[in-house]
Amino acid sequence: MAVKKIIAVVGATGAQGGSLVRAIINDPNGGFSARAITRNVDSDKAKELAKLGAEVVAADVDDVESLKRAFAGAFGAYCVTFFFEHFSPEKEIAQATAMATAAKDDGLQHVIWSTFEDTRKWVPLSDNRMPTLMGKYKVAHFDAKAEANEVFSELGVPTTFLRTSFYWENLIYFGQGPKKGPDGKLAITFPMGDKKIPGIAAEDIGKCAYGIFKKGREFIGKTVGIAGEHLTGAQMAEALSKALGQEVGYNDVSPEVYRAFGFPGAEDLGNMFQFKRDFEQDYCGARNPDVARGLNPSLQTFAGWLAQHKSRIPLE
Numbered sequence: 001m002a003v004k005k006i007i008a009v010v011g012a013t014g015a016q017g018g019s020l021v022r023a024i025i026n027d028p029n030g031g032f033s034a035r036a037i038t039r040n041v042d043s044d045k046a047k048e049l050a051k052l053g054a055e056v057v058a059a060d061v062d063d064v065e066s067l068k069r070a071f072a073g074a075f076g077a078y079c080v081t082f083f084f085e086h087f088s089p090e091k092e093i094a095q096a097t098a099m100a101t102a103a104k105d106d107g108l109q110h111v112i113w114s115t116f117e118d119t120r121k122w123v124p125l126s127d128n129r130m131p132t133l134m135g136k137y138k139v140a141h142f143d144a145k146a147e148a149n150e151v152f153s154e155l156g157v158p159t160t161f162l163r164t165s166f167y168w169e170n171l172i173y174f175g176q177g178p179k180k181g182p183d184g185k186l187a188i189t190f191p192m193g194d195k196k197i198p199g200i201a202a203e204d205i206g207k208c209a210y211g212i213f214k215k216g217r218e219f220i221g222k223t224v225g226i227a228g229e230h231l232t233g234a235q236m237a238e239a240l241s242k243a244l245g246q247e248v249g250y251n252d253v254s255p256e257v258y259r260a261f262g263f264p265g266a267e268d269l270g271n272m273f274q275f276k277r278d279f280e281q282d283y284c285g286a287r288n289p290d291v292a293r294g295l296n297p298s299l300q301t302f303a304g305w306l307a308q309h310k311s312r313i314p315l316e
């Protein structure tokens, strides 16, 4: 039997990494095997991945030596950082640098770096249409990831730069699901006007990433954007209404109002949605669902995702 190419997956117990581990395991004849990286090999989620057939290995993205050990002998790696655990763009850059360094040191042949646009190319810091955050960012969790692109390139790591989209799971876990307004009616709230948000089922991110590893060399050095579907807030509300069997409205607020919501990261997300709104063509254009479907033929639409997950959306 041919030796399988090992893909070391950072964030394996999370959304992006977990979906890639499952995609690899669900294709036993695909020629790849999954090495799931976690800080705690004894957690329930880590044990679940081991049960599915992943090799589970400990490493911390704050510790480059642990990453070198975890990437050793692998063919490739999936690299992702976790902005919403610490809200520090500098930490994201340091963690991405550690992953790129380990990938270089271990001679990996294909790395996927989960990244975004540098929004400052569209909205320079001097542009006051949105506030500058932390002194040097417009959308910190985008700009920092984009800065880290250069680290992978400068170290000569064979990298595919993967631009992901808004997870529809945010409606379940991230407090972005329908909420009752003062009128007692359910509504989703985004500062998007009538512009479209590229969205995706988190599980499809890993399937697309797996498609990139399978296609291999043609994607090295390339930037690939993925989405399941591009939908306006009103279209999302309509699909939610149909799926939930009760009316869900779309509450269009201004980015200023969104930034002032006060939850952790609200300013960054307010700027992010404003960027998506004001540069809809560029942002949607960089995330073609047909490209994603080419990588992952089972790519879900929002309605398809809702049919499976609607009961998990918390309703007040």
Ligand SMILES: NC(=O)c1ccc[n+]([C@@H]2O[C@H](COP(=O)([O-])OP(=O)(O)OC[C@H]3O[C@@H](n4cnc5c(N)ncnc54)[C@H](OP(=O)(O)O)[C@@H]3O)[C@@H](O)[C@H]2O)c1
Pocket (backbone or CB within 6 Å): 010, 011, 012, 013, 014, 015, 016, 017, 037, 038, 039, 040, 043, 046, 059, 060, 061, 062, 080, 081, 082, 083, 084, 085, 141, 164, 165, 166, 167, 168, 170, 174
């Ligand atoms: N929410 C969205 O709509 C969206 C869309 C696109 C992109 N993103 C980006 O996605 C990124 C997060 O990815 P995700 O959603 O897949 O994360 P996630 O589901 O929150 O999972 C994070 C996993 O990473 C592991 N982890 C955390 N800190 C670590 C560390 N220091 N070293 C090693 N592992 C660590 C944790 O596993 P253990 O506890 O097992 O170690 C955890 O299970 C963010 O940077 C965000 O910007 C989010």
